[in-house]
């Protein structure tokens with residue numbers, strides 16, 4: 634491939650690594666030594682560099698601060714037993730950040746910028762990848778608008794940054810979720826399929842109201858009728874109903890999760906019957922009442938699989954059985970974990986080894 638970039642590296646004078654207690658890391662609060670940066674100006678991405686993780690400076694007039702023209706990604710790196718760095722499906726994140734960027738009028742980045750930036754950063758901060766059970770290095774690539782201009786138009790200047798955080802489990806216990814029938818996360822024609830910053834700001838208030846009632850997260854329903862189940866918080870949602878795995882189809886209101894796609898691939902390999910289709914709230918409630926729903930869980934990079942133990946609908950709460958060691962969600966979590974950490978052969982070409 635001719636598409637390569639030159640990266641200037643300015644390493645830290647002293648690593649902060651020795652200050653970190655890897656046995657007690659709060660998700661997203663510990664930042665590795667370095668970050669990768671690229672700038673977009675004069676119509677192209679340039680000035681590729683790796684620098685110490687530090688403050689940024691830009692003007693109060695910067696577009697990102699006012700109108701939220703920004704997109705992001707989330708992926709994870711692991712270490713195998715020989716200490717090699719394994720990244721889970723980074724090319725999918727590369728494709729998706731550009732899909733999100735296109736929706737938000739942000740200039741796309743080349744594969745070399747994404748992959749070479751990521752590769753060099755992980756080479757440098759390799760020792761930040763924890764290897765205790767259920768830990769990994771969370772990777773956050775993002776792009777945001779920088780024009781100093783108070784008016785609505787696509788910016789002409791942007792930054793693309795990748796930084797990383799050693800993390801433990803995202804959720805420490807099974808989730809209580811409430812079916813949301815008033816607020817919407819996404820509507821047809823909207824930005825729901827993009828990992829666009831503003832989508833997440835808009836989801837905070839409805840989630841806060843649910844948390845005040847004792848729930849952890851929301852199950853989002855379609856914005857038009859609130860009768861069909863779409864996602865759970867910032868995860869895709871799946872149910873084991875009888876012997877089938879059912880999940881909402883992706884589209885412009887349901888984000889195309891990489892974990893979702895990976896779980897469906899494994900389920901297919903295991904010969905499990907899969908239905909990707911509209912799932913009505915009525916169907917789920919009726920099935921919960923009949924005890925047909927054996928498992929419900931969210932899928933996403935941060936949590937991988939997040940077990941749902943309770944679903945609230947209006948004034949009524951429905952409990953779900955605790956998944957045992959032979960349940961689908963337990964087994965698929967282990968399978969993915971084994972592939973990601975190199976304990977199991979990667980037959981689908983999901984692992985990018987550095």
Ligand SMILES: *Cc1c(COP(=O)(O)O)cnc(C)c1O
Pocket residue numbers: 707828864866867868869888889890891892893932933934935
């Ligand atoms: C990121 C995200 C997901 C999960 O995607 P993964 O690629 O599995 O991490 C699902 N839904 C929403 C709204 C998201 O932002």
